[in-house]
Amino acid sequence: MHGEYKVPGGKLVAVDVTVQDGRLAFVAVSGDFFLEPDEALDDINAALTGLPAEADAAVLAGAIDAALGAEVTMVGFSAESVAIAVRRALGRATSWRDHRFELVDAGPQHPAMQMALDEVLARQVGAGARNPSLRIWEWASNAVIIGSFQSLSNEVDLEAAARHDVTVVRRISGGGAMFVEPGNTITYSLYVPGSLVEGLSFAASYAFLDDWVLGALADVGIDAKYVPLNDIASPAGKIAGAAQKRLVGGAVLHHVTMAYDIDADKMLEVLRIGREKISDKGIRSANKRVDPLRSQTGLSREAIIGAMVAHFDGRYGLTPVPLDAGTVGEATALAESKFSTPEWTARVP
Structure with missing residues (x-):
């Protein structure tokens, strides 16, 4: 499943996800945002993998924030925007x-x-x-x-x-x-x-x-x-x-x-x-x-x-x-x- 969210005044966040046994089994975040260091993208994907598919946006964003260290810089997007894209991919949130x-x-x-x-x-x-x-x-x-x-x-x-x-x-x-x-x-x-x-x-x-x-x-x-x-x-x-x-x-x-x-x-x-x-x-x-x-x-x-x-x-x-x-x-x-x-x-x- 695929979901996208355009951050107002920011960048596009896209998420591809599959669900097995009620949990996120595969998550791939992408977009035209900026993220340093590169490895932080893998950390975001790993933080979401295994979470319940019914988890709300606050839980998803909280998992991302907990997984990222203070050295990570996110420009044009946020943990919240990734969570929204996930929810859209799962059909829980809608777009315009x-x-x-x-x-x-x-x-x-x-x-x-x-x-x-x-x-x-x-x-x-x-x-x-x-x-x-x-x-x-x-x-x-x-x-x-x-x-x-x-x-x-x-x-x-x-x-x-x-x-x-x-x-x-x-x-x-x-x-x-x-x-x-x-x-x-x-x-x-x-x-x-x-x-x-x-x-x-x-x-x-x-x-x-x-x-x-x-x-x-x-x-x-x-x-x-x-x-x-x-x-x-x-x-x-x-x-x-x-x-x-x-x-x-x-x-x-x-x-x-x-x-x-x-x-x-x-x-x-x-x-x-x-x-x-x-x-x-x-x-x-x-x-x-x-x-x-x-x-x-x-x-x-x-x-x-x-x-x-x-x-x-x-x-x-x-x-x-x-x-x-x-x-x-x-x-x-x-x-x-x-x-x-x-x-x-x-x-x-």
């Missing part, structure tokens, strides 16, 4: 091309419905009722979206939010607050099965799931890099932030908000800790707009979204699908029963 991705067109939605759609679509993918999907958000009204664990009162000036007609909602993923007016950000969600990130640490899965968007940004002239844990930045500064939620049903919800052209004055009125949060973003004065995508590309928001969709389609394939009535009904009910309620929004007061 093992799936048929759909582009879900939900149209403009109000804040609570946006939150509900994320949860419902992720659950459907986890249950096998929907193919892995990409959704690019369109907004019907202004919003502040706070992270699952943020304090409402600490993060948002509710009087300023009301004054600017901003609806405050809480999402199911962690991370920081997002300030949104229709047309000033580009937000997308990926709904994928857990098998796609099987073996990846939480931190590594962020870069893995956003590797395609770095390529899309390069297509429009932005030299973007992933900055751990969850930021995307260019030499001019931060462009985007990511958040993620792994649901009990096995699905992964991964979403990213990129700044297209944000009114920083208004954002700092509504978000209480806005000045502190942007203190390391190269913004000394709030009297300006935060516009990395607009200023660095000169393109309209729609043109950038088009480039993103085209890049994803070119890499993995992408079939547009409308939002079906059943999903709309389920999300509408959830928006009313959960995401519009004070109990949820202020669950961390």
Whole structure:
């Protein structure tokens, strides 16, 4: 059996393996990585040989790390990446091309419905009722979206939010607050099965799931890099932030908000800790707009979204699908029963 894993920003790792009596009987690791000394490759193969075929990625990576001495240098790959390639060879983990991705067109939605759609679509993918999907958000009204664990009162000036007609909602993923007016950000969600990130640490899965968007940004002239844990930045500064939620049903919800052209004055009125949060973003004065995508590309928001969709389609394939009535009904009910309620929004007061 053969498995491959391309390390985001790194090298390709390939593994050929056979299984006898439930154990790895033959393992051959290869790839375009760098490894010193040469004999370490034999040590990696030997460390994996004889392990149970059901061993998870953490066990496989741990065996490799235990077998390698301090003098071994691995460049462009890691024990974790070898373990993922093994799991793929054994059919325990999947790659992008093992799936048929759909582009879900939900149209403009109000804040609570946006939150509900994320949860419902992720659950459907986890249950096998929907193919892995990409959704690019369109907004019907202004919003502040706070992270699952943020304090409402600490993060948002509710009087300023009301004054600017901003609806405050809480999402199911962690991370920081997002300030949104229709047309000033580009937000997308990926709904994928857990098998796609099987073996990846939480931190590594962020870069893995956003590797395609770095390529899309390069297509429009932005030299973007992933900055751990969850930021995307260019030499001019931060462009985007990511958040993620792994649901009990096995699905992964991964979403990213990129700044297209944000009114920083208004954002700092509504978000209480806005000045502190942007203190390391190269913004000394709030009297300006935060516009990395607009200023660095000169393109309209729609043109950038088009480039993103085209890049994803070119890499993995992408079939547009409308939002079906059943999903709309389920999300509408959830928006009313959960995401519009004070109990949820202020669950961390």
